[in-house]
Every structure is written in structure tokens, then in C-alpha cells.
Amino acid sequence: MQSVKIVAPGRVVVEEQPIPAVGPDDVLVKIHYVGFCGSDLNTFRGKNPMAIDQVIPGHEIGGTVEEVGANVPAGLFEKGMSVTVNPYTACGKCSSCRRGRPNACRHNETLGVQRHGAMSDYIAVPWSKIIPAQGLTPRECALVEPMSVGFHAVDRGQVTDIDTVAVIGCGMIGLGAIVRASLRGATVIAIDLDDEKLALARELGATYSINSATMNLADELNRLTDGNGPDVVIEAVGSPFTYVAAVENVAFCGRVVCIGYAKDDVSFHTKLFVQKELDIRGSRNAMPNDFAAVIRYFLAGGRDNAEKLISATVTPAEAGEALEKWSANPGKVFRILVKF
Incomplete structure (x- = not known):
């Protein structure tokens, strides 16, 4: 499969990667769209100290269910279902997690920053991080996390x-x-x-x-x-x-x-x-109820505004050029989507 990778400041490549293995508690998501966010732009500029080296960016995800692991509760997900992903981790032990605010986990690792992200043809994630969004298109799903x-x-x-x-x-x-x-x-x-x-x-x-x-x-x-x-x-x-x-x-x-x-x-x-x-x-990241509220907003009529939030749609091969243009004129961009 193809993966977009920021290998150095100002340098983006497209690499071939193996399709990730699906663990018993995982869901394999076929990626259709991934949005570039401000943290990705800062990584591209070499100004994101939290990003790992040569990172695959992307945590604004619109995709469909491709495969479900053996231990995933039956009936939750069906092949072809539109989904997005909660891209944050939570340790469950720190003071934030114990207070019921895992979005601010002290040890959080966000997809595309502290660990490789979703800017690939496929990504495997724990089923608990999958957010069903029936009624939305994968393109609309890619707008849910930033909203x-x-x-x-x-x-x-x-x-x-x-x-x-x-x-x-x-x-x-x-x-x-x-x-x-x-x-x-x-x-x-x-x-x-x-x-x-x-x-x-x-x-x-x-x-x-x-x-x-x-x-x-x-x-x-x-x-x-x-x-x-x-x-x-x-x-x-x-x-x-x-x-x-x-x-x-x-x-x-x-x-x-x-x-x-x-x-x-x-x-x-x-x-x-x-x-x-x-x-x-x-205010850091988002909680599950925030994701649910955005999906409800889109389903209740907000989807009519979705296309107004998308500044450009590019291919993986065009991702580096898109980041260069955004870096040169950051005030004119809402979201750039990479289509897989």
C-alpha cells in the first residue's frame, strides 16, 4: 500500500508499506480521505518537537470498515461502513484519565505525531477507537475530528x-x-x-x-x-x-x-x-461526546456546509506540494484532504 511520509523538514515522499496485520481486537480501515492539520504543517516545517522522525502524518480520518478482528464484539461494525477514528491514546492511570478526561492524558500519543498516522491506504486500530458515522460519506468523516x-x-x-x-x-x-x-x-x-x-x-x-x-x-x-x-x-x-x-x-x-x-x-x-x-x-483534543455531536450536526443539516470547509483535495503524490503551498500562505486554508 501507499503511505505519505514526512522524512525531513520540507520533504515528503510516498513509500510502499505492507498492509497492517489485523489483531484480534482491531479493525482494518480502508482509508479514503485524510486531512492535513496544523500539527502536520508544523512537522513539515520542522517546528513540531513532539513528532517522531520520518512520521506518517494524519489523524483526520474518513474511511470504511474493511476487516474486523476475531475478538471485536459482534454486530458493531460491518464491512463498508463509513467510520472515523478517535486518534488519541489514553493510559488510564494518570490524573487526567482518572478524572474521566482521557483527551488530556499525560501520556497521550496522537496518530501522525507521536506515532505513525493514517495517511496510507489502510490503517489498523483498536475497535474501541472506531467511531461509526452511518449517513456520512468518508469525505465528510475526515472533517469530524478537527470540528x-x-x-x-x-x-x-x-x-x-x-x-x-x-x-x-x-x-x-x-x-x-x-x-x-x-x-x-x-x-x-x-x-x-x-x-x-x-x-x-x-x-x-x-x-x-x-x-x-x-x-x-x-x-x-x-x-x-x-x-x-x-x-x-x-x-x-x-x-x-x-x-x-x-x-x-x-x-x-x-x-x-x-x-x-x-x-x-x-x-x-x-x-x-x-x-x-x-x-x-x-482545551485539548476532544472527547467521544464531541465526536458524536459533530456527527449529529452533519446529519441534521450541517453536511450542506462540509464542502465549504475543504480548501483542496490532492493525491498522495501531490501531498508535498500541497504542504508547500499551505506553508507559503497559511491564512487561506481551512482543510486540505488527501484522497486515497
């Missing part, structure tokens, strides 16, 4: 219908947060530097949008919230500017939810932490 990360951030922010939620960053994960906050009845303010992304954010549920490159962010947020600031700010960029902006602009007694990794140190005036009595929360 679920945004859904999880909204859950971390405990968003309700009385909240005003500002989402900073309208990439794929930020759009997931906008969709989920809108589904919960919140008033959503989308913030980005790109008008095309803001237009899509409004289509997906944002009530208002702010282009922070051409508008004064603080003034606009104050105008839209009667001077109070948003109840919840979800940071989905990962830059010092957006981290500081989230803390400065959130309402008193508000919640700040951080998804993005800032690669440089961030300097805060900690007075605001105390003066505003803020809840500042990290």
Missing part, C-alpha cells in the same frame, strides 16, 4: 444561550467552535484577519464578525457587548497578541478558553486575572 476540537472548546467554556462568545481565529477549529456555540444558542462574534473566513463564519452561525486587521478589536467588542466584553473568549490562533487580547477583552468574571499553542513567550498583566476573577482554561 470536534472546536466543539470541545465550547464545552470547556460551559457556553449557554445567555452567553456572548468571541472566537478569535476562524480556521477549521475556530469554525467548529462557532458552530457549537451557535447550536447552544449563544451570540457569537467571529474574529479574524481574513474577510473570506469571516464570511464563512457568519454562514456557519456567527452573529457578528470583526476583521481585527482593519477594525479596532477592543472598540468593536465593547460596542457589541454594551461595554462589558464577551462572556467567553475562545482563543484558536496561538499567538502572543491573541492570547493577550483574549484576557484584555473578556468580561469581568468571564471565561477564556485556550486552544492554540503560542510558540513564543506571552507577557500578561496578571492584575486582570485577579481583578476580573477570570477562569482561564486549556
Whole structure:
């Protein structure tokens, strides 16, 4: 079978690999589409210290069941069923796992980062990680995992219908947060530097949008919230500017939810932490109920928006060129899918 591999910064190859053996507790998935995410882009750029050497990337998976191991409970999976995959591991022993939050497992290994991923014709995974998605196409299934990360951030922010939620960053994960906050009845303010992304954010549920490159962010947020600031700010960029902006602009007694990794140190005036009595929360990966919520959203009509989230579809042979183009202009990409 073919596998896409990032063998060095800026270098991608397609290699022949054996089809993986199917263990008694495994399901063999025929891969149809895999999405490139920001961690894959950072690996390609040589800026992902968590990635193993010469990694096969990919954890945004759309496929079909090909073969089922002997110990897999009968009736759960049928050949040809559309599925996606929960790509995270959990040790079951650390404090996160014991508290029922395996998405933040201290020893997590994500497909395509700390272990080889799914950018191959086939992948074998434990049956407990298979997420059935009957009614969706494998192409739509490849969008479930990144959307679920945004859904999880909204859950971390405990968003309700009385909240005003500002989402900073309208990439794929930020759009997931906008969709989920809108589904919960919140008033959503989308913030980005790109008008095309803001237009899509409004289509997906944002009530208002702010282009922070051409508008004064603080003034606009104050105008839209009667001077109070948003109840919840979800940071989905990962830059010092957006981290500081989230803390400065959130309402008193508000919640700040951080998804993005800032690669440089961030300097805060900690007075605001105390003066505003803020809840500042990290949001990592997603929980099974977040995957289920995204699938339900797609089945309930959200699939009409699925194609708008796909910036390009390429072959394995074109994967390296696609990453080069994305690296040169990262602000214009939602998701690139590799079709097998």
C-alpha cells in the first residue's frame, strides 16, 4: 500500500508499506480521505518537537470498515461502513484519565505525531477507537475530528444561550467552535484577519464578525457587548497578541478558553486575572461526546456546509506540494484532504 511520509523538514515522499496485520481486537480501515492539520504543517516545517522522525502524518480520518478482528464484539461494525477514528491514546492511570478526561492524558500519543498516522491506504486500530458515522460519506468523516476540537472548546467554556462568545481565529477549529456555540444558542462574534473566513463564519452561525486587521478589536467588542466584553473568549490562533487580547477583552468574571499553542513567550498583566476573577482554561483534543455531536450536526443539516470547509483535495503524490503551498500562505486554508 501507499503511505505519505514526512522524512525531513520540507520533504515528503510516498513509500510502499505492507498492509497492517489485523489483531484480534482491531479493525482494518480502508482509508479514503485524510486531512492535513496544523500539527502536520508544523512537522513539515520542522517546528513540531513532539513528532517522531520520518512520521506518517494524519489523524483526520474518513474511511470504511474493511476487516474486523476475531475478538471485536459482534454486530458493531460491518464491512463498508463509513467510520472515523478517535486518534488519541489514553493510559488510564494518570490524573487526567482518572478524572474521566482521557483527551488530556499525560501520556497521550496522537496518530501522525507521536506515532505513525493514517495517511496510507489502510490503517489498523483498536475497535474501541472506531467511531461509526452511518449517513456520512468518508469525505465528510475526515472533517469530524478537527470540528470536534472546536466543539470541545465550547464545552470547556460551559457556553449557554445567555452567553456572548468571541472566537478569535476562524480556521477549521475556530469554525467548529462557532458552530457549537451557535447550536447552544449563544451570540457569537467571529474574529479574524481574513474577510473570506469571516464570511464563512457568519454562514456557519456567527452573529457578528470583526476583521481585527482593519477594525479596532477592543472598540468593536465593547460596542457589541454594551461595554462589558464577551462572556467567553475562545482563543484558536496561538499567538502572543491573541492570547493577550483574549484576557484584555473578556468580561469581568468571564471565561477564556485556550486552544492554540503560542510558540513564543506571552507577557500578561496578571492584575486582570485577579481583578476580573477570570477562569482561564486549556482545551485539548476532544472527547467521544464531541465526536458524536459533530456527527449529529452533519446529519441534521450541517453536511450542506462540509464542502465549504475543504480548501483542496490532492493525491498522495501531490501531498508535498500541497504542504508547500499551505506553508507559503497559511491564512487561506481551512482543510486540505488527501484522497486515497
